[in-house]
Amino acid sequence: MKNLRPFEILLVGTVVVVFSCFFGLLVLRNNFSDSGFILVLFSVLIGVVTYLTFYFLIKKFITEKVKILYRSIRKGKFTNENEQFSLYDDIIENAEKEAKIWAEQQTREISKLREQAEFRREFIGNLAHELKTPVFSIQGYILTLLEGGLEDETVNRSFLERASKATDRMTSILEDLDTLTKMEVDALNLEMNKFDLVELVRDVFEEFEIKAKKKKIKLKLSKQFDPIFVHADRNKISQVLTNLISNSITYGTDGGETTIRFYILEDIITIEVSDNGPGIGDKDLPRIFERFYRVEKSRNRNEGGSGLGLAIVKKIVESHGQTISVRSTLGVGSTFTFSLDKWKNTRK
Numbered sequence: 001m002k003n004l005r006p007f008e009i010l011l012v013g014t015v016v017v018v019f020s021c022f023f024g025l026l027v028l029r030n031n032f033s034d035s036g037f038i039l040v041l042f043s044v045l046i047g048v049v050t051y052l053t054f055y056f057l058i059k060k061f062i063t064e065k066v067k068i069l070y071r072s073i074r075k076g077k078f079t080n081e082n083e084q085f086s087l088y089d090d091i092i093e094n095a096e097k098e099a100k101i102w103a104e105q106q107t108r109e110i111s112k113l114r115e116q117a118e119f120r121r122e123f124i125g126n127l128a129h130e131l132k133t134p135v136f137s138i139q140g141y142i143l144t145l146l147e148g149g150l151e152d153e154t155v156n157r158s159f160l161e162r163a164s165k166a167t168d169r170m171t172s173i174l175e176d177l178d179t180l181t182k183m184e185v186d187a188l189n190l191e192m193n194k195f196d197l198v199e200l201v202r203d204v205f206e207e208f209e210i211k212a213k214k215k216k217i218k219l220k221l222s223k224q225f226d227p228i229f230v231h232a233d234r235n236k237i238s239q240v241l242t243n244l245i246s247n248s249i250t251y252g253t254d255g256g257e258t259t260i261r262f263y264i265l266e267d268i269i270t271i272e273v274s275d276n277g278p279g280i281g282d283k284d285l286p287r288i289f290e291r292f293y294r295v296e297k298s299r300n301r302n303e304g305g306s307g308l309g310l311a312i313v314k315k316i317v318e319s320h321g322q323t324i325s326v327r328s329t330l331g332v333g334s335t336f337t338f339s340l341d342k343w344k345n346t347r348k
């Protein structure tokens with residue numbers, strides 16, 4: 001009885017009415033002296049009238065109720081007033097199914113919103129923290145200069161230089177933030193073209209020549225490579241290599257080396273940027289691609305950038321539909337690995 005459809009309940013009710021009618025008339029038969037055929041015909045007629053009357057009444061009732069339900073679960077988008085529900089379908093079970101799917105969607109959406117709210121809170125907190133440090137030092141230098149330091153030849157120049165460095169730091173944070181925000185807005189706005197990855201790596205090496213020399217770090221390719229053509233956004237991949245190579249120098253050990261390797265596997269090129277620097281501990285490793293995340297030591301030294309560099313790298317690689325990963329051992333070094341699509345001659 002539990003799983004009967006409305007139409008089946010109606011049918012059972014009608015059959016009960018037909019039989020009650022038939023037996024009722026059978027009992028009263030003596031008074032009317034009707035033939036058996038008339039009795040059956042009359043009972044069936046009453047059955048048909050009962051069936052049709054209840055069919056339309058129940059259909060109207062259920063349709064009204066189900067429409068209210070659909071209106072709420074389809075976010076008010078239930079505009080098709082002519083949508084017809086048939087008692088022959090399992091409309092209540094269908095409505096139950098749709099309500100269940102809707103409830104699951106709502107739960108997912110709520111937890112996503114909660115995550116986003118948490119992320120925003122953390123993000124704003126981190127941003128404030130990152131900007132506070134340079135602002136406070138600029139404030140300190142200006143105050144000292146105003147309170148007499150300006151006339152003191154031994155400090156005035158160096159304080160101004162330090163204040164200028166702090167503004168550079170703020171600028172770099174804001175620029176990174178701007179890059180990241182822009183990528184979020186037009187994530188798919190990539191200028192995909194064909195270029196030689198080996199040549200790009202050499203160009204980026206050139207840019208870092210002076211910085212690497214200062215720390216006596218050697219920048220090299222693992223071996224001589226022929227041109228490797230990929231299908232990607234050259235400027236954005238240049239940014240990826242810049243950030244990874246810059247980190248390998250910034251956090252690398254004096255006298256160390258940064259090595260780039262390429263692996264070609266069918267249509268995918270894997271690029272590895274390795275250094276023999278201090279490495280990253282297991283505790284920090286899963287978090288280094290997060291915005292503003294910096295390993296405690298580098299945070300204290302106040303060295304390096306904004307903590308946004310690797311978040312930018314990850315965003316760019318993922319917007320190419322590729323992945324990036326890192327492996328690292330403390331005291332041994334770190335290796336960042338990402339993939340790109342090989343250029344295919346068939347590509348238009």
Ligand code: ADP
Pocket residue numbers: 243247248251252275277278279280288289293294295296298299303304305306307308309310311334
């Ligand atoms: P930052 O702008 O501070 O360099 P990143 O997002 O580029 O931020 O890097 C996050 C953190 O990961 C850095 O602060 C640093 O502690 C750590 N890190 C990144 N690359 C390396 C590396 N090659 N060797 C050791 N630590 C690294």
